[in-house]
Amino acid sequence: MLSYRHAFHAGNHADVLKHLVLIEMLRYLTQKSAPLMVIDTHAGAGCYRLASREAQKLCEYQEGIGRIWQAEDAPVAVAQYLAAVRELNPTGELAQYPGSPWLARRFLRPADPLRLFELHGNEARALSQTFAGAGRAVRVVEGDGLALLKSLLPPPGRRALTFIDPSYETRHDYSAVIAALKDAGKRFATGTYALWYPVLARLESRQLPERVQRLSANWLHVRLLVRAPSSDGIGMSGSGLIVFNPPWTLADTLRQTLPWLTQRLAQDERAEWRLETGEKRTED
């Protein structure tokens, strides 16, 4: 049994980046009236109390959402993200942080299907509670989201955003996302897929972006480093997302947003952002 629990990390710099990108994609993809299915393969608990013992252990949120929560000069994309976080904290005190399922629900229309997978029982139960009474459009499944993804592809309306946010606890997680994305591309090549990854010293993490980019004809890669890698190679110095078939507006929005965000989240002078987009390379 693996030990990762997102409650220890909720609202950190990686959550800020991944949730900002998620919201931008949702805002674009819900402009068309046709239904959009969102598949969250690694959903977590859905919502996090920042006063919890877990969140207070390392207080990672203070170096993430805590740094920008009160900003009044944020670029539009950040302002939209902050508005969603503030909705969850109506008293003006930062008490709760939304997970990807909560944000997806917030930006979807009532009839848009939301499919949430979570492997671990306690998290899946918390997720079910978060969405109790949410109606038939939302389904919570306790199980392996990467293995079960194929059961949803292609989606009935042929419009879907798949958000893949693994905990990368084992080496297997890296090969599993590659295999799942390869398989998903064969079943439903025109869908939008977003894969989050941590910037770590380990080889699998360093190789992942290049390996993933080879799988798609149309990708966007965004990365935000908040600090230099530590000398002992431990810890996450930043994170990134690779998006297949991104909304055409996403690259420009990120270019306008990342300088501000990087400056606000920087932990040392090595903080930087990078954005690349690409055409097809050779198949793996």
Ligand SMILES: C[S@@+](CC[C@H](N)C(=O)[O-])C[C@H]1O[C@@H](n2cnc3c(N)ncnc32)[C@H](O)[C@@H]1O
């Ligand atoms: C990084 S957290 C997800 C956070 C969430 N996406 C968010 O943004 O709020 C990763 C979650 O995936 C779960 N998990 C790990 N392996 C999984 C798998 N194969 N299928 C589904 N969930 C998995 C973990 O229990 C953990 O709750």
